[in-house]
Amino acid sequence: xxxxxxxxxxxxxxxxxxxxxxxxxxxxxxxxxxxxxxxxxxxxxxxxxxxxxxxxxxxxxxxxxxxxxxxxxxxxxxxxxxxxxxxxxxxxxxxxxxxxxxxxxxxxxxxxxxxxxxxxxxxxxxxxxxxxxxxxxxxxxxxxxxxxxxxxxxxxxxxxxxxxxxxxxxxxxxxxxxxxxxxxxxxxxxxxxxxxxxxxxxxxxxxxxxxxxxxxxxxxxxxxxxxxxxxxxx
Amino acid sequence: xxxxxxxxxxxxxxxxxxxxxxxxxxxxxxxxxxxxxxxxxxxxxxxxxxxxxxxxxxxxxxxxxxxxxxxxxxxxxxxxxxxxxxxxxxxxxxxxxxxxxxxxxxxxxxxxxxxxxxxxxxxxxxxxxxxxxxxxxxxxxxxxxxxxxxxxxxxxxxxxxxxxxxxxxxxxxxxxxxxxxxxxxxxx
Numbered sequence: 001x002x003x004x005x006x007x008x009x010x011x012x013x014x015x016x017x018x019x020x021x022x023x024x025x026x027x028x029x030x031x032x033x034x035x036x037x038x039x040x041x042x043x044x045x046x047x048x049x050x051x052x053x054x055x056x057x058x059x060x061x062x063x064x065x066x067x068x069x070x071x072x073x074x075x076x077x078x079x080x081x082x083x084x085x086x087x088x089x090x091x092x093x094x095x096x097x098x099x100x101x102x103x104x105x106x107x108x109x110x111x112x113x114x115x116x117x118x119x120x121x122x123x124x125x126x127x128x129x130x131x132x133x134x135x136x137x138x139x140x141x142x143x144x145x146x147x148x149x150x151x152x153x154x155x156x157x158x159x160x161x162x163x164x165x166x167x168x169x170x171x172x173x174x175x176x177x178x179x180x181x182x183x184x185x186x187x188x189x190x191x192x193x194x195x196x197x198x199x200x201x202x203x204x205x206x207x208x209x210x211x212x213x214x215x216x217x218x219x220x221x222x223x224x225x226x227x228x229x230x231x232x233x234x
Numbered sequence: 235x236x237x238x239x240x241x242x243x244x245x246x247x248x249x250x251x252x253x254x255x256x257x258x259x260x261x262x263x264x265x266x267x268x269x270x271x272x273x274x275x276x277x278x279x280x281x282x283x284x285x286x287x288x289x290x291x292x293x294x295x296x297x298x299x300x301x302x303x304x305x306x307x308x309x310x311x312x313x314x315x316x317x318x319x320x321x322x323x324x325x326x327x328x329x330x331x332x333x334x335x336x337x338x339x340x341x342x343x344x345x346x347x348x349x350x351x352x353x354x355x356x357x358x359x360x361x362x363x364x365x366x367x368x369x370x371x372x373x374x375x376x377x378x379x380x381x382x383x384x385x386x387x388x389x390x391x392x393x394x395x396x397x398x399x400x401x402x403x404x405x406x407x408x409x410x411x412x413x414x415x416x417x418x419x420x421x422x
Contacts, residue, residue: 032412035420036419041341044365170354
């Protein structure tokens with residue numbers, strides 16, 4: 001059996017607290033009793049290993065899932081998944097979902113008065129390669145209103161779900177876009193206390209991954225909890 | 235060199251777009267060895283109101299190498315790794331999954347674990363996912379379990395799935411987010 005990854009403690013302040021009253025839904029759902037410190041056993045240090053069977057080749061291209069092209073600004077979102085030791089996480093399963101260019105999700109609970117796009121479902125999946133790289137082709141999602149407070153709007157974002165080496169590596173997060181004026185007003189984004197940690201959720205515009213005449217490139221690197229226990233090869 | 239893990243954000247209300255393809259209610263497929271059990275329950279607010287938009291991810295760790303297995307409950311016939319399940323609550327806040335009940339385990343570090351499953355809970359309103367465990371009521375090994383011992387005795391029952399009276403191998407386990415019966419959640 002391969003050596004299991006090592007997990008340290010979560011560094012204080014780098015993750016949002018469960019209760020963040022500005023985000024109204026957290027009030028009824030955040031735990032009210034102190035969490036109990038769990039020793040890291042096999043149950044936490046291992047996790048599901050997803051193979052290529054879970055991903056179809058087209059799953060990483062959200063613009064090619066229908067007969068026509070979706071409306072919106074075409075983007076290529078790419079980056080690397082690394083562990084806390086800075087090593088690439090290979091074979092990490094990434095699932096993404098997002099609103100269309102008008103800010104509407106293909107979901108029965110989304111009541112926003114904006115059009116659906118018959119050529120956009122907003123769902124993608126991929127596995128990282130041996131260097132931890134991933135890439136999705138999509139369109140830039142629109143901002144949309146929500147009921148958290150008067151005139152509340154979510155900044156444009158793409159939801160990311162990632163499985164790394166163990167259950168403790170599990171991460172669900174959201175990727176934002178640089179320069180979005182709604183970020184300063186968003187209680188979900190602002191649930192993270194430090195400015196530096198917030199910045200980790202903002203992708204950067206990247207000319208190097210921008211495809212001429214085709215798609216703007218955005219880079220979003222992800223760091224998962226855990227550290228590989230096997231020594232680095234020379 | 236040390237890298238700081240990326241902050242978590244809520245899964246939000248529309249996760250089914252991205253997460254439903256790899257949903258599966260059958261955790262362990264196995265070749266019929268061991269006891270097949272079904273666990274049913276609800277996710278509830280403190281006032282008993284159901285949570286219709288929660289995702290449970292179940293992880294049944296095992297030393298043994300196992301093959302992938304297909305399952306008719308997954309949206310596509312994906313080869314989702316054995317030991318893993320993902321279930322979305324319905325409008326009544328209900329969920330159910332089945333597995334082959336794991337055995338007790340002694341880890342390398344000498345800690346004893348009674349049969350259990352690790353549970354990750356995600357939903358709108360949770361900025362980070364919650365981590366808990368489900369055990370089986372009536373197991374002798376529960377008394378020696380390294381994790382249950384860390385839980386105040388009066389709260390341990392929140393982690394125990396109760397068997398049905400009819401001997402059907404069904405177990406019932408509700409998750410209470412808050413209130414008198416608030417489920418024990420872990421920090422790891």
